[in-house]
Amino acid sequence: MKVRVDKETCVGHGRCYEVAPEVFGEDERGHCLIVREEVPEKLAEQARYGADNCPEKAISIEE
Numbered sequence: 001m002k003v004r005v006d007k008e009t010c011v012g013h014g015r016c017y018e019v020a021p022e023v024f025g026e027d028e029r030g031h032c033l034i035v036r037e038e039v040p041e042k043l044a045e046q047a048r049y050g051a052d053n054c055p056e057k058a059i060s061i062e063e
């Protein structure tokens, strides 16, 4: 699984890295930084949860 964030769409609510801190982090402006672009199976559920929690739908997942 791979995760990506659309930097144009991300506005920095921080929901993704609050609920899925092992996959998503934050930059100095509070916007999403991907910690693991290539997500191991054990973190797949966390990655999906983080993406689902983004109000802007800025995170895309490639299974």
Ligand code: SF4
Residues within 6 Å of the ligand: 005, 009, 010, 011, 012, 013, 014, 015, 016, 017, 030, 031, 032, 053, 054, 055, 056, 057, 058, 059
């Ligand atoms: S939840 Fe969405 S908008 Fe907020 S920081 Fe994460 S990717 Fe950006």
